Amino acid sequence: MSCSSPSPLSPAEAVTQEAEAAQARQAMVRRLEEQGVLSDPLLREALLAVPREVLLPRAYVRRDAGYPEPVVLELLDGVHPEDRKEWLELIYSGASVLAQRNGEALEGQVRGRVKGGRITSQTSVVSMTVQMLQDLRLCPGLSYLELGAGPGYSTALAARVLGAGRVTAVERDAEMAFAAARRLAALGLEADVVAGDGLDGHPERAPYERIAFTFSVPYLPVKVVEQLAEDGLLLAHLTADSPSWPGLVTVRKAGGRLEASVCGSRLGHVPMHGYSWVSLHRHKDRVGAEPGRHRAGSLAPPPEGARGFWLALAHLFFPRFRSVS
Structure with a gap:
């Protein structure tokens, strides 16, 4: 080198x-x-x-x-x-x-x-970052919690829109959290970047009017949902073993009640630490040795674009990824 x-x-x-x-x-x-x-x-x-x-x-x-x-x-x-x-x-x-x-x-x-x-x-794909921030309907003055700051790009965009002292970001890697905080400060953006586990959120500054995960999670942690403010909005990608099957989870809080929905998504954030996408490369030797056999069926498989179906199938097929807290 x-x-x-x-x-x-x-x-x-x-x-x-x-x-x-x-x-x-x-x-x-x-x-x-x-x-x-x-x-x-x-x-x-x-x-x-x-x-x-x-x-x-x-x-x-x-x-x-x-x-x-x-x-x-x-x-x-x-x-x-x-x-x-x-x-x-x-x-x-x-x-x-x-x-x-x-x-x-x-x-x-x-x-x-x-x-x-x-x-x-x-970093996440920029188009996905933009779509997430737009879906959050950010406007100046809102309080925002970002879980998984990484290099701090989406944190910086949110801080630019919301204003000084309105953004808190959690990053599990202390080295990355320190670097992101220092670089954001160099840009004159006042955002609080802390090292910690994103699955815990950051209760010290709760509640938050907007919350977003920038890594895919196998379930929504109750700790984080409880940090959502009244009339708040939370977004997260729910993931399975395959990058083809992410789901966008939207949680709204109104009147003290939570409403949540899941829809299939074309793109998803990278999986949380300890999880990984399924890879044909890892299984090619076994597939070559045990190719299986073809079976005739009366129904054609659903198209790749039927994301909701594949998401549901993934969560049924991979039990450890079911939406439980």
């Missing part, structure tokens, strides 16, 4: 790089609008104002084809001239960005290639 440090930027180079990042940000917002994802003017303003490059100064990319073991990753450093173009395109592509490996200290990251290990923090 390379550990050489690039020379400091001249004032002219710094201005050029800021302009490049602003253009990439504008292009990302245009794509979201053209895709019909972004409609909230306050969130649009936040997307244009929050520099992802400050929250994601480095990012991992895969450098292998298919699914070899161990996985080959390369850490791109945004200040390094050899990395900057690819890094900037990556963080504004709208795709999920891999930010941390093996719980490493973020300020100790070294650019270059590595093999193996496990990604321990990443």
Whole structure:
């Protein structure tokens, strides 16, 4: 791995790089609008104002084809001239960005290639982040609890919309929580990022008018639901073993009563710590040895787009993912 440090930027180079990042940000917002994802003017303003490059100064990319073991990753450093173009395109592509490996200290990251290990923090797909924040119907002055802050991008957008001191974010990885808090402060965004278990919420500042999980959960924890304020709204992705079968859970509190609904969703956040998506790669040897046999049936299988059916099937088939508290 390379550990050489690039020379400091001249004032002219710094201005050029800021302009490049602003253009990439504008292009990302245009794509979201053209895709019909972004409609909230306050969130649009936040997307244009929050520099992802400050929250994601480095990012991992895969450098292998298919699914070899161990996985080959390369850490791109945004200040390094050899990395900057690819890094900037990556963080504004709208795709999920891999930010941390093996719980490493973020300020100790070294650019270059590595093999193996496990990604321990990443951003969500931007379109999903935007949709979640729009579904929460954020407006200035509301109190908001975010569970699973990660690098802090959705936290930053919420803080920009809601105002100073209105956002609390919980992140299980202390290193990531510290880095997100420091980078948010550098942007002048007053959000409280704390290290802790998202399944516990953050009762010290409850109740909250809006709550969102930014990792998928196998069930809704009662502790968190109890922190929802009157007339409040909570969103979470309920997950099964397959990324094709997430469900969006919406909980509303009115008149002291809770109303909840679950609907199949095209996208879902990454599973909570200790859970993982099903992978054909992990089962290919067994499938090759025991391929099973075809059976004739009178009914065709439901289409991939029948998300509610597949979600229900997943929760029946995988008992540990049933919605229990």
